[in-house]
Amino acid sequence: MPVKPNRLITLIWLGLMISLPLSACDGLQTSREISASQTAQKESINTAAPATTDTQTTSDIPASPSPSQDPQSRVCEDRSGSIDRYQIVRNGVELSGAIYLPPCYGLDPELRFPTLYLLHGATETDQQWVNLGITEAADRLIADSTIPPLIIIMPLELTWVTLPENPFGDYLVADTVPWVDQEYLTLPDREYRAIGGLSRGGNWAVRIGLLHWGMFGSIGAHSTPLFYGDLHRLPGWIEGIPTSRLPRIYLDIGEDDNNLKATEEFVEILSELDVSYSWILNPGLHEDIYWSAHLDDYMLWYGSGWNDLVD
Numbered sequence: 528m529p530v531k532p533n534r535l536i537t538l539i540w541l542g543l544m545i546s547l548p549l550s551a552c553d554g555l556q557t558s559r560e561i562s563a564s565q566t567a568q569k570e571s572i573n574t575a576a577p578a579t580t581d582t583q584t585t586s587d588i589p590a591s592p593s594p595s596q597d598p599q600s601r602v603c604e605d606r607s608g609s610i611d612r613y614q615i616v617r618n619g620v621e622l623s624g625a626i627y628l629p630p631c632y633g634l635d636p637e638l639r640f641p642t643l644y645l646l647h648g649a650t651e652t653d654q655q656w657v658n659l660g661i662t663e664a665a666d667r668l669i670a671d672s673t674i675p676p677l678i679i680i681m682p683l684e685l686t687w688v689t690l691p692e693n694p695f696g697d698y699l700v701a702d703t704v705p706w707v708d709q710e711y712l713t714l715p716d717r718e719y720r721a722i723g724g725l726s727r728g729g730n731w732a733v734r735i736g737l738l739h740w741g742m743f744g745s746i747g748a749h750s751t752p753l754f755y756g757d758l759h760r761l762p763g764w765i766e767g768i769p770t771s772r773l774p775r776i777y778l779d780i781g782e783d784d785n786n787l788k789a790t791e792e793f794v795e796i797l798s799e800l801d802v803s804y805s806w807i808l809n810p811g812l813h814e815d816i817y818w819s820a821h822l823d824d825y826m827l828w829y830g831s832g833w834n835d836l837v838d
Contacts, residue, residue: 784812
């Protein structure tokens, strides 16, 4: 029997009302299945090996030694040395002075250095050589590997009392040198220890170096007239030194220096005694300008005695 239109509409409507909830349930089920699938996929990704990123923590990166942890890996880039002040008290007497330490001194406690004792002129102090520019000259020549790194000791002369009452030389030999070798990283052999000075300091260098030839392998005398009477003592001092143990000797002076005649007599005696020496006559006077202009010459000569230490 044919269905009437009104009844047909009613049946269609009822069918739609029943199918809609079922579709919604199917949709919900499908959404849940997709969500579960995505969750499983994420869990699978999280359990995989982590990707490398730029923000890894230190626990993710193998530890490597830093320069501070491994002293052997440290490379010194310093190009300037430093100045120490020292004080030694012996029998109530205070011995003092300045010490130049080369760049990177002490970085390797096994590395030891030659020593150069530089003595100042009359009425000056242990600061004279520093004021002339000795530290800058040493820094520059060491950086160029022209001379080996070295320690420079610049003692202060306490008094201008004349010899033999002046104890400066005795203090230097008996107290200062042993103390320096004990407190600093030095090469204590005579071959690696030099003494030099300008003007009055050169007088001391010659006297100390020849009288204590077992302690000093090189002597530098810059604008040096020698102490009164020492010119005549030279032959006896030199004859008392075994030929194979004679120190290296360097003399220089300005051609207009008022001590030129005395220095020339010094050179003549060395020649008569067949002593090897270096003798340089330069333009100039007895003044700071002259010594400052020849600092490189001095350092090159002292350093040439230690060529085996140059890289």
